[in-house]
Amino acid sequence: MAVLAVVGGQWGDEGKGKIVDLLGAKCQLVARYNGGNNAGHTVTNEYGTFRMHLIPSGIFSPQTTCLIGNGVVVDPKALLDELGEVRASGARLAPLFISDRAHVIMPYHLRLDQLEEASRGRGSIGTTGRGIGPAYADKYSRLGIRMGDLVDESVFREKLAFVLEIKNRLLTCLYGATPLSFTEVYQEYLAYARELAPLVADTGAMAREAVAQGQNVLLEGAQGTMLDVDFGTYPYVTSSSVIAAGGFSGLGLPPNQPVRALGTFKAYSSRVGSGPFPSELNDETGRHIREVGHEYGTTTGRPRRCGWFDAVASRLAVQLNGLAGVALTRLDVLDALPQLRIATAYRLGHEVLERVPAQVEKLQQCEPVYEELPGWQEPIGQVRRYEALPANARRYVERLESLIGCPATIISVGPHRDQTIVRHDPLAE
Numbered sequence: 001m002a003v004l005a006v007v008g009g010q011w012g013d014e015g016k017g018k019i020v021d022l023l024g025a026k027c028q029l030v031a032r033y034n035g036g037n038n039a040g041h042t043v044t045n046e047y048g049t050f051r052m053h054l055i056p057s058g059i060f061s062p063q064t065t066c067l068i069g070n071g072v073v074v075d076p077k078a079l080l081d082e083l084g085e086v087r088a089s090g091a092r093l094a095p096l097f098i099s100d101r102a103h104v105i106m107p108y109h110l111r112l113d114q115l116e117e118a119s120r121g122r123g124s125i126g127t128t129g130r131g132i133g134p135a136y137a138d139k140y141s142r143l144g145i146r147m148g149d150l151v152d153e154s155v156f157r158e159k160l161a162f163v164l165e166i167k168n169r170l171l172t173c174l175y176g177a178t179p180l181s182f183t184e185v186y187q188e189y190l191a192y193a194r195e196l197a198p199l200v201a202d203t204g205a206m207a208r209e210a211v212a213q214g215q216n217v218l219l220e221g222a223q224g225t226m227l228d229v230d231f232g233t234y235p236y237v238t239s240s241s242v243i244a245a246g247g248f249s250g251l252g253l254p255p256n257q258p259v260r261a262l263g264t265f266k267a268y269s270s271r272v273g274s275g276p277f278p279s280e281l282n283d284e285t286g287r288h289i290r291e292v293g294h295e296y297g298t299t300t301g302r303p304r305r306c307g308w309f310d311a312v313a314s315r316l317a318v319q320l321n322g323l324a325g326v327a328l329t330r331l332d333v334l335d336a337l338p339q340l341r342i343a344t345a346y347r348l349g350h351e352v353l354e355r356v357p358a359q360v361e362k363l364q365q366c367e368p369v370y371e372e373l374p375g376w377q378e379p380i381g382q383v384r385r386y387e388a389l390p391a392n393a394r395r396y397v398e399r400l401e402s403l404i405g406c407p408a409t410i411i412s413v414g415p416h417r418d419q420t421i422v423r424h425d426p427l428a429e
């Protein structure tokens with residue numbers, strides 16, 4: 001096995017942190033390739049529970065090396081805070097490197113994220129407010145400051161002076177907001193740069209070298225396929241390439257590698273922020289799932305919208321990511337429910353759709369077509385073998401597999417590392 005991509009199959013928060021923590025222990029390299037500190041990957045281990053936003057979830061496996069790839073946008077202050085937390089845990093940590101090509105989230109990105117959201121009114125995206133969209137926008141309009149620039153004092157000074165003038169005009173003239181002081185921003189970010197400089201490296205070269213040596217490389221996706229900037233529910237998406245293919249450009253790997261993709265999916269669905277969610281439950285069952293599953297945002301604390309498993313959206317994720325297997329998480333959250341539903345298609349007027357329409361305006365009008373299955377109504381948190389799951393739980397899993405066209409190779413029945421049923425090891429040849 002060379003490259004394994006672990007990607008979110010739904011709207012994020014599918015439990016990638018636990019899966020990467022589990023598999024990362026067998027990898028020489030674990031790398032983030034997209035997003036920024038909008039992500040929230042929860043890892044529970046003997047040192048406690050950690051909410052990782054930017055640092056790869058493999059950080060607790062000291063024999064691996066962790067990379068933050070060029071496709072990630074980095075808030076240096078958030079990264080230093082997170083580093084402080086994991087260092088304080090007392091755990092032996094993996095070495096961490098940040099791409100010199102990764103773009104830096106600057107204070108004007110945070111302000112513009114909030115101002116742009118406010119200006120959208122009722123059509124707001126419901127972003128995490130972490131400056132992600134504006135930072136990616138600057139990357140593509142070639143106004144970005146990269147980690148390699150940040151740690152080079154004179155280059156940073158020159159780039160910041162040029163960009164800040166433009167951003168201050170935007171802040172004052174368009175939004176009537178107060179401008180940012182060059183000296184304050186420069187001094188603050190220079191201090192971050194001095195702390196982070198030893199970690200800044202050509203991570204693409206490191207990743208290519210690891211692959212050339214036949215090492216196990218794990219690509220840790222952030223967010224979920226339905227939030228992908230191209231294939232998600234645009235414009236209610238994040239601003240990066242979430243899917244497995246984004247892992248190649250987001251880390252600097254050529255596409256001639258043997259790669260296997262594992263998709264993480266909750267046994268139900270959840271979404272945080274605005275945008276269409278056909279199988280959403282605005283009733284007692286939705287509230288039950290939210291409370292039992294502690295469905296509150298890891299990054300923002302916002303209550304997550306909960307709903308039934310959506311096989312239409314999930315099929316798209318299986319196909320786009322070329323998934324070899326699914327890690328089905330949080331099956332135990334459904335323990336108490338007497339009946340379960342799965343959305344198998346969408347009804348749009350007189351049409352029945354088997355695929356997710358590109359336009360949100362259409363998706364917003366879609367009604368799910370449901371199939372109903374009996375629940376198992378017993379706790380499964382102690383189960384470690386697939387055959388030991390209640391018959392109705394197996395029936396549910398197997399129906400999901402057949403509807404999305406992919407086997408559930410890992411099933412998670414609780415937050416701890418050992419609360420996992422591994423039917424097939426994705427790292428095995």
Ligand code: IMP
Nearest residue numbers: 012038039040126127128237238272273
């Ligand atoms: P942004 O990524 O902060 O720009 O937010 C865009 C959309 O993606 C919003 O609906 C967010 O709630 C959502 N989002 C971003 N990151 C995550 C995540 O890690 N999990 C779930 N939703 C996310």
